[in-house]
Structure formats: C-alpha cells, structure tokens
Amino acid sequence: MRQGAQGSAVSGNQEGRRDPEGSETRPQALRVPPQGCGAEGRGAEGERGAGPGRSDSVPSARGEHTHSEVPIPRPRPLVQRASVRGQILDALRTALVTxxxxxxxxxxxxALGERFGVSATPVREAMQQLALEGAVEVVPNRGFRVVERGARELAELAxxxxxxxxxxxxxxxxTVPSExxxxxxxxxxxxxRAASTGCRATYAESDRxxxxxxxxxxGNEQLVQVTDDLHRRAQWPLVSAVRVPGRGHADLIADAAEHTALLDALIARDLDVVRSLVGEHFAGA
Structure with a gap:
C-alpha cells in the first residue's frame, strides 16, 4: 500500500511538474472552439508542445487571438464578389430599360467588364441571371444577345x-381595409415623382x-414572384423606342397617375372604378 501510495505520489508529482505548463495550455485550448478553430487538433498540439524542447509549439496553443482571425478574411472575397455581381446586375438592368x-x-x-471596370466573371454571372429573366440570350463563344422584344410580345405579356x-x-x-x-x-x-424625371429605369423600379x-x-408569394417576373420582362423597351431619346415620358406620367387614381378608388371601395382603372392600366401597358 505504501508503494502504491508512494507511486501515486510520484505520479502526482510528475503531473504536478507539468501543471505549470498544462494549467496554461489546456484551458486556452478549450477556448479555441468558440473562436471557430479546430478544438481537437490544436488542443492536442498544445499538450504535446508542453515541456522542454517543444516551446515552439506553445505559441500555437496559446495564440487564440490569431486563431480567431484566420477564418475571417476567407469569406470576404465571396461577399465582395456577390456585391459586385449585384451592382453589375443592377447596372445592366438599367442599361436594358434605358x-x-x-x-x-x-x-x-x-468587353462589358472592361466597360464597368471589373473582371468578366461577375458580368458573366449577371448576364446569366438576365438570361433566366428572358432579357438576353446566350450566344456560344460570343457572349449575350439582347432580346428584341416587339410590340406584339409586350402586348402578350400585358x-x-x-x-x-x-x-x-x-x-x-x-377584402382589404381602407387603412x-x-x-x-x-x-x-x-x-x-419617378415618372416626372423621365428616367425609364427609375420609374421601372418604383412601378414594380x-x-x-x-x-x-x-398572401400568395408564388403569385407575387410570377407577376414580378412578368412585369420585369414587360419593362424592356421596344426596339423603336431605343432610337427616339425621351420617347414615352408622357406615357410614364399617365401610367403613374393611374396608380394614384387606383389607390383612391381602393380606399373608397368603388369596385366599378377599380375594375375600369385596372383594365385600362394593363391595356395601356
């Protein structure tokens, strides 16, 4: 028993000699997971590093501040790229409407990337989105062709x-309360206000x-998405409208006036006027 106790004491002393190092490395290794680092690998490295001759491993176990910073820069390019793609998509939509x-x-x-001062990748991704929306067509080995949308197709969309x-x-x-x-x-x-500017892109966004x-x-999200897609497709200009700068300014103002008149009729619950205004609104579109 004395030997066992003595053995335990010796073992305890040996553990005690590692405690000055272990008491610092182990608690720090436990703090690594909340900072997003690998708990098992770095914790084990910290324990192996405790002791003479392995001091070069100790900073790796203790440096939780550097551990928490390593993953941070990695998603930044993805966020920036998505942001650039979104900006290019908005710019291309504006260029299409105008x-x-x-x-x-x-x-x-x-070529478009050089024009916008970005690489071709976000432009290509934005153009692929516009292809899904029916604004452009993919031309293999050449790029993207802007869809020629005539009066008949716009009438069909309306x-x-x-x-x-x-x-x-x-x-x-x-059913909806007047409030x-x-x-x-x-x-x-x-x-x-958007119609008064004469800018088709500004009005298109406020109209949608x-x-x-x-x-x-x-309350039907699918219906909202479908109609919004149809609305966007209907906003690409006529081929003839592109050749006449400023054409359609009066039409924009008249279209916007129908919005306020429709809202007045909805507030007054005048169903006959609502039916007439809605029909005229789409007939004009």
Whole structure:
C-alpha cells in the first residue's frame, strides 16, 4: 500500500511538474472552439508542445487571438464578389430599360467588364441571371444577345399580367381595409415623382415596387414572384423606342397617375372604378 501510495505520489508529482505548463495550455485550448478553430487538433498540439524542447509549439496553443482571425478574411472575397455581381446586375438592368444596351446586339462579358471596370466573371454571372429573366440570350463563344422584344410580345405579356392581377386586385378591393390602402399612398406618389424625371429605369423600379406591394396583400408569394417576373420582362423597351431619346415620358406620367387614381378608388371601395382603372392600366401597358 505504501508503494502504491508512494507511486501515486510520484505520479502526482510528475503531473504536478507539468501543471505549470498544462494549467496554461489546456484551458486556452478549450477556448479555441468558440473562436471557430479546430478544438481537437490544436488542443492536442498544445499538450504535446508542453515541456522542454517543444516551446515552439506553445505559441500555437496559446495564440487564440490569431486563431480567431484566420477564418475571417476567407469569406470576404465571396461577399465582395456577390456585391459586385449585384451592382453589375443592377447596372445592366438599367442599361436594358434605358436602351443603352441595344436590342439584337451581342455583348461579351470581357468587353462589358472592361466597360464597368471589373473582371468578366461577375458580368458573366449577371448576364446569366438576365438570361433566366428572358432579357438576353446566350450566344456560344460570343457572349449575350439582347432580346428584341416587339410590340406584339409586350402586348402578350400585358395580357397575361391582366389575367393574373385583375382578379386578385378586385378580390383585394373587397377584402382589404381602407387603412391598408392609405398606407400605400407613399408608394403611389413615388411612382409619380419617378415618372416626372423621365428616367425609364427609375420609374421601372418604383412601378414594380408599387405593384408588388399591392399583390403581396393576397398572401400568395408564388403569385407575387410570377407577376414580378412578368412585369420585369414587360419593362424592356421596344426596339423603336431605343432610337427616339425621351420617347414615352408622357406615357410614364399617365401610367403613374393611374396608380394614384387606383389607390383612391381602393380606399373608397368603388369596385366599378377599380375594375375600369385596372383594365385600362394593363391595356395601356
């Protein structure tokens, strides 16, 4: 028993000699996981590093401040790239609405990237998104062709939108309280201000925002997404509109005025006026 106790004492003394190092490395290794580092590998390294001749491993176990900083820079390029892609996508959409990108013309990602001062990668990704939206077509080994959208196709898009949106708006006119419609007046007024600028891109965004807000009251997210996609497709300009700068300014103002008139009718629950205005709105589109 004395030998066993003595053996335990010896063992305890040996552990005690490691305690000055172990008491520092082990608790620090336990703090690594909350900072996003590998707990097992670094903890084991810290224990192996305790002791003479292995002091070079100790900073690795103790340096939790550097451990917490290692993963931080890695996602930054992804965030920045996504941000650049989003900015390029917005810029390309604006160029499409204003006619700066000519219908029927083919544009390469490297050329557009040089134009925007970025690499071809975010431009190509943005163009692929526009291809999904029906704004451009992929031309193998050349780039992307801007879709030539004529009056007939725009009329067809307007008809499809009317088939979906008119019944929904009439149902909302009967069920949504007037207070909800009053709260949307700033959105309708924003379309009027956007139309007064004559900028098709500015008006296109405010126009979609107003329609999206109205339709969202139906509670059907799929319907909102489908109609928003149709609306965006309908906003690409006519081929002839590209050749006449400023064409359509009066049409924008008239279209925006219909938003405020429609909202007034919805607040007053005048279903006959709502039906007439909604029909005229899509007929004009």
């Amino acid at each position: 006619g700066e990108l000519t219908p029927g013309a083919v544009y390469s990602a490297p 008809e499809v939108r009317a088939l979906i949106e008119v019944p929904v708006m009439l149902r909302l006119a009967r 909800r419609w009053v709260s949307m007046r700033p959105l309708a007024e924003a379309t009027v 925002t107003f329609h999206r807000a109205v339709l969202s009251l139906c």
